[in-house]
Each structure stands twice: as C-alpha cells, then as structure tokens.
Amino acid sequence: MRIILAPMEGLVDAPIRETLTKVGGIDRCVTEFIRVTHGMLPPRIFYKYAPELHNQARTEVGTPVAVQLLGSDPEMMGRHGAKAAELGATQVDINFGCPAKTVNKHKGGCVLMREPDLMYEITAAVRRAVPTDVLVTAKMRLGYDDRSMGVACAQALEAAGAGEIVIHARSKVDGYKPPAYWEEIARAREAVSCHVIANGEIWTVADYWRCREVSGCADVMIGRGLIARPDLARQIRASQRGESVPDMTxxxxxxxxxxxxxxxxxxxxxxxxxxxxxxxxxxxxxxxxxxxxxxxxxxxxxxxxxxxxxxxxxxxxxxxx
CATH class of the missing domain: 1.20.225.30 (Dihydrouridine synthase, C-terminal recognition domain)
Known part of the structure; x- marks a missing residue:
C-alpha cells in the first residue's frame, strides 16, 4: 500500500510537503498544478512549484515529488512535460480533476472529462515527450456534469499510456460534499489494467479501510485528511501492521x-x-x-x-x- 499526499492548490506547497513528510508515512507527494497555456514557461516557474527538483525531485527526507501540469493543448503539455523531465522530474502528473470554476472556464482540469478523446491526446503527447523512465500519471474525477464518465475517461488515459490514475470519488458537480462514491472508483478500476489510486473523503484510519474495501484500491491519495490530522498516514501504516501509535498531541x-x-x-x-x-x-x-x-x-x-x-x-x- 502507498499513501500519497494530494496536491491542494494554494495550500500544499513545498514547505508543507517538507513538514508533513517529516512526520512520516507518506510515500509520494504531488505539486500544485503548473498552468500550461500557449507560451513556454521558464525553468524558474518549475522550481517555484517544485523546488524539490534541486534535490532529485525529493523532499528533504527522501519522499518523491511528482510535478503536476494542467492545460488543454496537447503539444504544449508535451513540451512542458519534457521540460519538467529535463529539470529532473521523475514523474509528470496531469490534472484532469480540478473543479475550480476559473480553471474549468479556461478549459483546464475537470471540464476536460467531457472530452475523453482530448484527455487521450494530452496524455499521449506527454507520454511521447518524456523519457520512458519518467512515469506519466493522471488525476481525474468521476465526471464533470455527473458521475457517468469514470470508466470512459480512465480507459482513455490508460490507452494513452498513463501508468497510474488517481480517481477522486466525486464529479465536478459534487464538489467536495460527502459522500465519496468509492464504489464508482471500483467500476473504473475493473475496466482498466493500469494501477488505480483512490482519493476522496479519507479522514480517519477507519475511512481508509472502508475505502480500500469498497474501491478495491490498496493505494490512496489523501489531501484534506492529512492537513486535518498530520499523523494520519503514520496511523494508517500502524493499523496495517496491526499496531497502534499515540495520536500526535x-x-x-x-x-x-x-x-x-x-x-x-x-x-x-x-x-x-x-x-x-x-x-x-x-x-x-x-x-x-x-x-x-x-x-x-x-x-x-x-x-x-x-x-x-x-x-x-x-x-x-x-x-x-
């Protein structure tokens, strides 16, 4: 099992990644998204969002950090994926899950789930542009207008070469309101052969085990839950060993x-x-x-x-x- 710290725009920056990975239990982090438009971004922008690139794309304690890109132009996304790899990224993640109105209005994030073919083109362009030893992954939701697009979009990402897919268990319209539809992650996971990681509404150790049972995913990405309980990943790891550790005071x-x-x-x-x-x-x-x-x-x-x-x-x- 792996526990991944989710990218949270405006909060999960490099300093909080350093802080939380030192607590322990986190296997990987993902940067806030780098917005890709029509011009080529300079290296300083990559370093701003991912200063870990100066340290072999790892935090101080050695936790790997993926560079996340957001955009809708396949060619430019490919070029920025290549630049991220050139600067030292070992994983390039593509954001198809952001529900923010401003982002969606400019054809970024979750709104792209209305167009699985375009998701395929973007992911395939990044996969072609980066070296084979650089992992290409994607984060998505279950759909934009409703939760009906999870399977189709996951299949498009797999066909394009995504090695792993994180699925947030809600649609854009659902926002962040409970519940999380982990059973819909299971449907998408069963429709693809690449690795699927569950995300959404994991606040406690018990939530992790329920999510694992319902979604069928041993690996999870946690955002708000790890911000609310900085030792949650450590607690989950202890529970897997059949142990318990004192709560952080x-x-x-x-x-x-x-x-x-x-x-x-x-x-x-x-x-x-x-x-x-x-x-x-x-x-x-x-x-x-x-x-x-x-x-x-x-x-x-x-x-x-x-x-x-x-x-x-x-x-x-x-x-x-």
Whole structure:
C-alpha cells in the first residue's frame, strides 16, 4: 500500500510537503498544478512549484515529488512535460480533476472529462515527450456534469499510456460534499489494467479501510485528511501492521505549524504567510478541539508574530491544565 499526499492548490506547497513528510508515512507527494497555456514557461516557474527538483525531485527526507501540469493543448503539455523531465522530474502528473470554476472556464482540469478523446491526446503527447523512465500519471474525477464518465475517461488515459490514475470519488458537480462514491472508483478500476489510486473523503484510519474495501484500491491519495490530522498516514501504516501509535498531541502540531511558518517566511510576504497558516488551522479544527478554540482569535490576525503568539498561548494553557 502507498499513501500519497494530494496536491491542494494554494495550500500544499513545498514547505508543507517538507513538514508533513517529516512526520512520516507518506510515500509520494504531488505539486500544485503548473498552468500550461500557449507560451513556454521558464525553468524558474518549475522550481517555484517544485523546488524539490534541486534535490532529485525529493523532499528533504527522501519522499518523491511528482510535478503536476494542467492545460488543454496537447503539444504544449508535451513540451512542458519534457521540460519538467529535463529539470529532473521523475514523474509528470496531469490534472484532469480540478473543479475550480476559473480553471474549468479556461478549459483546464475537470471540464476536460467531457472530452475523453482530448484527455487521450494530452496524455499521449506527454507520454511521447518524456523519457520512458519518467512515469506519466493522471488525476481525474468521476465526471464533470455527473458521475457517468469514470470508466470512459480512465480507459482513455490508460490507452494513452498513463501508468497510474488517481480517481477522486466525486464529479465536478459534487464538489467536495460527502459522500465519496468509492464504489464508482471500483467500476473504473475493473475496466482498466493500469494501477488505480483512490482519493476522496479519507479522514480517519477507519475511512481508509472502508475505502480500500469498497474501491478495491490498496493505494490512496489523501489531501484534506492529512492537513486535518498530520499523523494520519503514520496511523494508517500502524493499523496495517496491526499496531497502534499515540495520536500526535496539539503541542506537537503547533510545532509543525511554527516550522511551516518559518519556512514560508523565507518565500512569502507576511500577509500571505498568515493566510496559509489560517488555511491550515481551519482544517485542524476538524481534528483538534484546541484549534477550534483558537480559531476566533487567530482568524483576526494579519501578521505572523501575533498569530504564532496565539498558538503558543493555547499550548501554554494546555500544559497548565
């Protein structure tokens, strides 16, 4: 089994990949998507989204990182796949799953699931453009308007040469609303021979085992669940061995957030740093009551120092209780 950290636009950046892979249990990460349009992007853009390319496409602890591309022009997608490989990518992933309106409006992401033939052309172009030892993968949903396109699109990707397919268990219209339709992943998995990875609504160890049973996929990609519970991958691994490990404590999580903030400050202005910390804290509210208690005051801060001071106060209060 493998556990892959999902790409989450605007949150799962290089610093959070470094932070979470150090916790343990994550086998692979995928970058936020690099938007491919009509012009050739310079290397600095690839390095911005995937600074791990300077380290053989791995995080500091050695976790492989795939470079994800999003676009609808097969030729340009192929050229950018080739550039990613030239810069050191060992895996090029293609985004057919993003449900964002702005992305879909410009013919990127999940809207392409209305056109399996175009998905085939894009994937085949990338596969032809990159060396054979570079893995080409794709991430998709079950469809755009409904969940009827999972099988057809998965078959198109396999025919085009995708070595692995991640399937998010919802359509674009479903958004991120529960439930996840893991049984529809099973239908697509049974229709192809390439490797299929399940994604969607895995928040707990129990969710992992239910997803595995219903979808038939041992490998999973987890996004929001790993943001809410940074040790979830570690917990899943322990459960597979028939063991249990102590839950990560709130003070330990705060140390992760502080480490993340320090890393962000080397890359972004403070106002953007606090924005990303707030995003993470918002997800942590689902896993930690302390984060819920912190949220009303933390959300008001626009500078990093008072934000971190809030975190420290909560830790101090927990220790004194």
């Amino acid at each position: 709130w003070p330990e999580v705060v140390q992760l957030v502080r480490h993340y903030a320090r890393a962000l400050q080397t890359r972004l202005e403070d106002k953007y740093v606090t924005g990303r910390i707030k995003q993470w804290l918002n997800y942590l509210r689902q896993g930690y009551p302390e984060a819920e208690a912190l949220w009303p005051s933390a959300r008001k801060h626009r500078e990093v120092a008072p934000m971190l001071a809030c975190l420290d106060q909560i830790v101090a209060a927990s220790a004194a209780a």
